[in-house]
Amino acid sequence: MAGDCSDMSTTTPTRPMMQSAAAPRRGISRAADHAADLQRRYRVRSFGRNLRADLLTVIAWVSVAMSITLWLADGGLAKVTSLGTGLTALGIVTGLVATDLVVLMLLLAARIPFVDRAFGHDHAVAIHGKLGKWVIYGLLLHGWFLLCGYAANDRLSLSGELGSLLSVGDLVLGVCALGILIAVAVSSIISVRRSLPYEVWHVIHLATYIAVGFSLPHQFSMSVLMGPGTFARWYWIGLFAVTGFLLLAYRVFLPIFASLEHQLVVTKVRYEANDVVSIEMQGRNLPALDVEGGQFFHWRFLAKGLWWHQHPFSVSAAPTRDTLRITIRALGRGTAQLMTVKPGTRVMIEGPYGVFSDKSRTQAPLTLVGIGIGIAPIRAILEATETVPGWTTVILRAHTPSQLYLLREIQVMCQDKGARLITLVGSRTQNRLGETGWMPASHRGNRLVDLVPYVASSDVYVCGPQAASDLVVADALGCGTPADSIHNERFVW
Amino acid sequence: MSIRARVAAVVASVGVLGAGWAVGTANGATVASTTTTGTTNTNAGTSGASGTTSTTSTSTGTTITGTTPITSGSTSYKDGTYTGTTVTHQYGSVTVTVTISGGKITNVTANAVSDGQHRSGSINSQAIPLMKSEVLAADSAKVSTISGATYTTTAYITSLQSALSKA
Numbered sequence: 001m002a003g004d005c006s007d008m009s010t011t012t013p014t015r016p017m018m019q020s021a022a023a024p025r026r027g028i029s030r031a032a033d034h035a036a037d038l039q040r041r042y043r044v045r046s047f048g049r050n051l052r053a054d055l056l057t058v059i060a061w062v063s064v065a066m067s068i069t070l071w072l073a074d075g076g077l078a079k080v081t082s083l084g085t086g087l088t089a090l091g092i093v094t095g096l097v098a099t100d101l102v103v104l105m106l107l108l109a110a111r112i113p114f115v116d117r118a119f120g121h122d123h124a125v126a127i128h129g130k131l132g133k134w135v136i137y138g139l140l141l142h143g144w145f146l147l148c149g150y151a152a153n154d155r156l157s158l159s160g161e162l163g164s165l166l167s168v169g170d171l172v173l174g175v176c177a178l179g180i181l182i183a184v185a186v187s188s189i190i191s192v193r194r195s196l197p198y199e200v201w202h203v204i205h206l207a208t209y210i211a212v213g214f215s216l217p218h219q220f221s222m223s224v225l226m227g228p229g230t231f232a233r234w235y236w237i238g239l240f241a242v243t244g245f246l247l248l249a250y251r252v253f254l255p256i257f258a259s260l261e262h263q264l265v266v267t268k269v270r271y272e273a274n275d276v277v278s279i280e281m282q283g284r285n286l287p288a289l290d291v292e293g294g295q296f297f298h299w300r301f302l303a304k305g306l307w308w309h310q311h312p313f314s315v316s317a318a319p320t321r322d323t324l325r326i327t328i329r330a331l332g333r334g335t336a337q338l339m340t341v342k343p344g345t346r347v348m349i350e351g352p353y354g355v356f357s358d359k360s361r362t363q364a365p366l367t368l369v370g371i372g373i374g375i376a377p378i379r380a381i382l383e384a385t386e387t388v389p390g391w392t393t394v395i396l397r398a399h400t401p402s403q404l405y406l407l408r409e410i411q412v413m414c415q416d417k418g419a420r421l422i423t424l425v426g427s428r429t430q431n432r433l434g435e436t437g438w439m440p441a442s443h444r445g446n447r448l449v450d451l452v453p454y455v456a457s458s459d460v461y462v463c464g465p466q467a468a469s470d471l472v473v474a475d476a477l478g479c480g481t482p483a484d485s486i487h488n489e490r491f492v493w
Numbered sequence: 494m495s496i497r498a499r500v501a502a503v504v505a506s507v508g509v510l511g512a513g514w515a516v517g518t519a520n521g522a523t524v525a526s527t528t529t530t531g532t533t534n535t536n537a538g539t540s541g542a543s544g545t546t547s548t549t550s551t552s553t554g555t556t557i558t559g560t561t562p563i564t565s566g567s568t569s570y571k572d573g574t575y576t577g578t579t580v581t582h583q584y585g586s587v588t589v590t591v592t593i594s595g596g597k598i599t600n601v602t603a604n605a606v607s608d609g610q611h612r613s614g615s616i617n618s619q620a621i622p623l624m625k626s627e628v629l630a631a632d633s634a635k636v637s638t639i640s641g642a643t644y645t646t647t648a649y650i651t652s653l654q655s656a657l658s659k660a
Contacts, residue, residue: 054498061502062509069513075520153642154619227583 035388039364042459046362046484049355052118060104063239067096070232074225084152091145092225098138099219099236102212103243105131110247111353120355122490129188136185139178170218177214180207198334199309216240255298255350262286264324264347266301273402275330276373277339278316281347282323289351292358293318293384294377294461296489297351299326301341309334310350314377314463316406318384327376327405356461356489358385363459363485365391366419367452369472371438371464372398375405378463382413389418393452397424397438397464422451428468438471448472449479456480462488570596570660577656580648585617587645589652591628593660601628603649616642624649633657 071092080086108115108128115124151161165171184204191201219236220226226233264283272278291297293315300310311334316327330336356377366387370378375396382394394414398404404423414421426440439446448455460476462469473488570593579588585607592600603624605617620642627636634653638646 050495054495054501057498058502058505061506065506065509065513069509072510072513073516073520075517077514077517154616156619224583 031389035364035391038386038388042361042363046360049118049360050484052114056115056118063104064097064100066235067100068093070235071096071225074230074232076225082152084149087145087149087152089149091142091147091149092223094138094145095142096225098135098142099215100239101131101135101138103239105135106212106243106247109251110243111250111350112246113250116353117355117359120360120489121353126490132185132188136182139181143175143178168218168222170221173214174218177211180211180214184208184211251350255348258289258350259348262289262349264349266341266343266345266347267323268343269341272327272405275336275339276327276405278325278327278406279338279341280323280325284322286319286322286324289319291315291319291324291352293380293382294357295352295354296356296377297349297353300348301338302346302348303341306337306341306345310348311335311338312353314354314356315352315380316376317380327373327379329373329405331373354489356463356487357381360487361385361459362482363457364388365454365458367393367395367448367455367458367460367476369395369397369460369462369464371462371468371472372403373405374462374464374469375410378461379406379410379413381461382410382417382419387417387419391454391458392417392419393422393458394419395422395424395451397440397468399425399427401425428471436471438468438475447479448475448481459485459487462486466490570598570657572596573660575656575659577652577654577659580652580655582644582648584644587648587652589649589656591653591656591660598629598632598657601625601653603652605645605649617645620645621649628653 076089076092080089105128108124108131111121119127147158147161147165150156150165151158154161154164156164166175184207187196187201187204190196191198220233226236262283262285264281266279267282268278268280270278270280296312296314298310298312300307311328313326313328315324317325319325328335328338330339358381366385368378368382370376375398378394378396382392394410396404396407396410404425407423411421413419424440424443426442428436428438429441429444430436437444443451448460452458455476456479458481460472460481462472462476464472469488473486476486477483572593572595574590574592576590577588579586585605587606588604590602590604591598601624603621605621607617620639623639624636624646628634634650634657636650638650
């Protein structure tokens with residue numbers, strides 16, 4: 001088997017699988033058949049995934065257009081006859097667009113499996129974050145334009161108009177909603193800088209639901225467009241209802257049902273290295289979870305001092321019929337407490353999430369790069385994904401040899417799968433240009449392609465601390481790996 | 494976001510917006526055409542009133558004659574004070590009382606009730622005085638609505654017309 005593959009590598013070094021699939025075969029080679037078949041399957045699947053992502057993108061854009069269209073269809077433009085009515089129209093449109101973006105943000109955060117699989121959980125959250133900025137701008141403009149427009153229409157001063165507007169109860173709620181949303185946005189900006197604890201950020205973020213609730217009355221009572229009996233009213237009610245349903249289903253009920261059904265209990269806590277443990281859990285009917293190696297759950301350990309915070313961890317072994325395993329490192333206060341978790345502790349889960357798994361494969365050749373504790377998910381992917389002997393390389397990167405976690409297990413797996421294992425140990429170094437690279441001193445000046453000659457036509461999975469991961473991703477891009485084939489899941493909330 | 498998604502999103506969005514715009518302008522056109530026909534009718538009424546056939550037109554259809562005196566204005570009102578029907582609109586109701594003296598509109602008052610929401614109170618307090626001066630100047634119900642207070646002023650005109658129809 002390995003012989004066949006190394007033979008292929010000498011004939012077609014750059015695009016091995018495409019070539020081997022197209023070239024006339026001199027003899028029946030099962031390995032080449034397998035590789036070509038795998039390549040075809042991954043190609044079809046990645047095409048389907050891209051199509052889904054594109055479809056969702058188009059739906060999102062159309063929903064924004066739809067919010068404006070309902071206003072246009074209501075003869076919104078015809079009402080613009082003066083400066084005052086023009087400003088009012090601008091205020092209405094900015095409000096409608098911002099409201100639609102809020103709905104999109106909620107849907108992106110709802111962890112809907114279809115969205116998660118199309119974009120990836122981390123990407124969905126990244127889009128969610130980007131939209132947040134526009135929602136705040138849109139809502140501020142909405143308020144400002146309408147205030148100016150109404151003042152002009154009523155021939156009142158701004159403060160006079162504001163006074164008369166604030167006598168309406170629903171509008172006061174709306175202003176409160178805007179205040180809450182601004183607080184949420186500010187807390188998110190601060191938490192990106194890591195100067196706000198997760199729990200504080202989380203509680204503030206939950207206030208978003210209060211804000212949305214506060215904003216609803218004035219939308220339906222004050223807007224002429226959404227007045228009783230109009231199509232627009234039903235459209236928006238429907239939109240909010242569907243969004244609320246999906247949020248409740250995927251963020252609240254399904255996790256509770258999953259936790260109740262699978263009854264996970266900690267069975268074993270194994271010391272792996274300093275500050276690193278593997279936690280093994282047993283539960284019922286785990287195949288129903290449909291977990292793939294590399295995916296993650298939000299875990300909540302129901303023990304004293306632990307139950308009130310949850311943590312995202314990838315599984316570190318492909319799940320069996322009744323066991324799940326995570327390997328975690330004490331990186332903060334919360335994870336340090338987890339080191340003390342006792343067997344018998346009940347566990348609640350939300351997930352599985354993420355596309356850092358076999359799900360996002362695009363090609364048959366495979367390069368896995370695990371850095372530090374990022375080795376754990378890499379191990380799970382290696383175990384779960386299909387590999388072609390000779391076309392699979394596993395690179396483990398750590399500061400010290402003891403930080404090559406799960407090394408023994410990975411060595412065995414690499415031997416079974418015909419994968420090459422490369423361990424790189426030591427501090428990061430700079431190249432001749434003075435740029436920091438991700439290689440240690442022993443490999444100074446090397447690039448990914450020097451370690452993995454076929455890296456340009458392989459899937460590259462990178463997991464580890466963000467700064468080091470970014471360097472590997474940049475290296476892979478520089479070596480010619482298509483962006484589509486580079487997988488680096490960021491840990492996001 | 495792939496180029497394919499970008500192109501498709503832009504095309505689809507423009508299509509949706511275009512459809513909305515088309516519907517909006519089509520509706521606007523029907524509104525405009527009904528107003529024009531309305532004006533043409535009243536114009537016909539006016540010319541009829543000034544011409545020889547005025548008496549026949551007033552005597553034949555009572556429903557039509559109701560509007561004819563309003564539009565012809567100056568001469569046809571009987572002196573007195575008349576209260577129109579209470580016209581309810583989306584955000585409240587309006588009842589107009591008109592005083593005719595010497596065949597002319599000398600005073601017009603309106604009882605505008607707001608539902609206490611939707612800025613309708615402030616809209617009413619702005620719009621009602623404007624409507625009064627317009628009606629007194631026009632000496633008829635042939636006044637235009639005030640933008641930003643369309644509901645209130647449309648109801649106002651309807652109530653005023655019903656009051657004048659009694660005069």
